[in-house]
Amino acid sequence: MRKRATAKEVAEAAGVSKWTVIRAFTPGASITEASRQKVLQAAEALNYSPNLLARSLATNVTHQVAVFVDDFANPHKLPVLEMLTERLQAEGLLTVLININRHFDHVHALINADQRQFDAVILFGTAFREETLGDRRLGPDFPPMFVLARDSQIPGVPAIACNAELALSQVVDYLFDKGYRRPGFMTGARTLSTALGRRHHYANFWRRKGVESVIELNADRYSADAGAEAARAYLSATPPPSRVDVLMCENDILALGAMDTARSEFGCRVPQDLAVVGFDNIELGATPTYGLTTYEQPTYEMINTIVEMITGARAVEAVTLPGHLVPRLSA
C-alpha cells in the first residue's frame, strides 16, 4: 500500500524546500510564479494534495461541524439536513452527523466532539439538560454549540429557532376566523420544552379569544404511528358531539397519522368533522390526499444564521425568526 505523497517528497521532486511546497498551496503566500509552477507540476505528478489532518493539528481548525440528531422519524429532518450540509459545504465545512440514542448519548457525543476538535456543534432538534453533564465541564476550549429549531435550556448556548409565539398566534387567529371553537392539541413527547412551548402559546391565544379549554392529546413520540394511536385513543373515548372541532398537532408527521386514523377508522370528514393542523410543512402534507394546513419554519434563514455565527460573520446570540402559515384544506 503506497502512502500519500507528502510535501517533503514533492519538494525533493521539484528541487525546492518543503516550505516552498506549502506556499504553493497556500493562497496568498509569497512565492514566485516560477517556483509555484515547478511545485504544482511535481505535485500533479505525485498526485499530491495537502493532508488536512496534519493541517488541522497545526492550525486547530478542522472545518468539521458536528450535528446531533436524536429523532429520525420525522421526514422533515431530511430537507433540513440537505440545506444544512449544502450551506456548510459552501463555507468549506463538512458535517459530521451524530446519532444521539441510548447507546450514544449527548455526553458521549460531546466528549467526542471535543476530542476531535470540531469547529462547532449543532444540536438539531435535540437538547439536553445541563445536569446531564454531571460534574464534567465544557471548558472554554470546547467547540461553540448552537441549538437549531428548538429552544435552549443551556446557559451560553444560543437557540436559533422559529418564533413560536408568533407562529401560534397566527395559527389561532386563522382557526378562530374559520369558526373553530373547540380546539385540541397533540404533543409528541410530553417532556420536551418545545412541545410545552407550542402548547402553551396555543392555549394562551385561544384564551385571548375567549376559549378557555384546550383538550390535550399525547403521542409518546414523533411518528405517524404515534399520532394515529393518540388520535385513536381520543376518538374512541369521545363521542362525536363532545369532540374537538380542530386538532393541532405538534408536527406534520403526527398530523398525518391522526388524519389517517380519523378518516379511515372513525369516518371523520376533514375538515368538516375534524379539522387538522400540523407544523413543518413536509412534502407529503401538500398532496391532495392530505391537503394539510400547516406552519412552515424559516428553515433557510435559521440555517443561514447559524452558519454565519459559526464562520464569525455574525454575532453569536439567540435568535427567533418568523415563519408563515400554509393554509390548505384540512383546516
Add this chain to the structure above:
Amino acid sequence: MRKRATAKEVAEAAGVSKWTVIRAFTPGASITEASRQKVLQAAEALNYSPNLLARSLATNVTHQVAVFVDDFANPHKLPVLEMLTERLQAEGLLTVLININRHFDHVHALINADQRQFDAVILFGTAFREETLGDRRLGPDFPPMFVLARDSQIPGVPAIACNAELALSQVVDYLFDKGYRRPGFMTGARTLSTALGRRHHYANFWRRKGVESVIELNADRYSADAGAEAARAYLSATPPPSRVDVLMCENDILALGAMDTARSEFGCRVPQDLAVVGFDNIELGATPTYGLTTYEQPTYEMINTIVEMITGARAVEAVTLPGHLVPRLSA
C-alpha cells in the same frame, strides 16, 4: 481562551512521563494500576482527554466514514441514515454526511475524503461514472469505497445492494397471480442504472409470463411531486380502457405521488381501476390512506455487511441480499 490539556501537562501533574499518560489511555498497555490511577486522577483534574486529531495523524486512522448522498427527496433515506450512523457509531466510527450536488460533486468530495484520510467512503444511493474522475487517479492509499443500495459501475468498488432480480420476480409473480395483465413501470431518473435494472427485470419477468409490453412512465426525479406529474401526464393522455391495470413505481415516494394524482384528479379507485406498487416500504406507505403494496430492502443486513467490511470483519466483495414483498391493499 484556555487550551485543552495535553498528555505532557497531565504527566507533570501526575509526576510521570507523558508516555505513561498515553499508556493509561491505551487499553491493554502495560502499566501498573498505581501509575494508572495517578494519571487518571490528574487527567480528571485537568479535564484531559486524548486529542483524536493528533492520534489520527500518528496512526493514520481517523475513525470517520464519509457517506455521500445526492438525493434528499426520498424520505426513505432517513431511517437508513439512522441505522447506518447507529451501526457505525457502535464500531467507534463517526459519519461524515456529504451532500453531493452541483456545487460539490463526486470528484470534489472524493479528493476531500482522501485529504481527510477517512477510513472509508460509502456511496449511498449515489454512483458516478469512472470517467468523471478524468485523469485523476484514486491511489492505493485512497479510502476504500462501497456502494450502498445501488449497483456499482466502478471496477474495484463493490456494491452492497438488494437482489433486484429476485425482488422483481417476486413482485411480478404476485401481480400476475392477482390477475393483472397490463403492467406499467415508472422510473425516477431515466439514466440511473438502478432504474434501468429494476425496469429491465420487471419487463423480463412479465415477458416470461407471456406479457410482452410494459408501458414506461418517466418522472425526472424522485419525489412525490415528480411521481404525481408523470402519472398526470400519462393518465390525461390515455383513456381508461387502454390504461395499464397496475403501475409499479421505482420507489415509494413516486408511488405515493402517483396514487394521489390518480385518485384525486382522475377518480381512479386503487386498486380496482389502477393498482400501484412501490419500492422501499416507507412509513407513510403503511397508513390506511395509502396501504401501499411495496418491496422492502434488507436495509439492516446491507448496512451490517458494509460495516463489517469496513472494520475488516468480512471480506470485501459485492453482495446482493434478498428483501421481501410487503403486500397491502394498493395491489
Add this chain to the structure above:
DNA sequence: TTGTAGGCGTTATCAA
C-alpha cells in the same frame, strides 16, 4: 514497567 528518540505532515515565525 517506565523513560527516551524519532516521526506523523503540516503551520508559524524568524533569519537569510
Add this chain to the structure above:
DNA sequence: TTGATAACGCCTACAA
C-alpha cells in the same frame, strides 16, 4: 522570496 527551526499532540519502537 526562500530556507530553517520549532511546535501541534500523539504513537511506535527501542532501550533502560
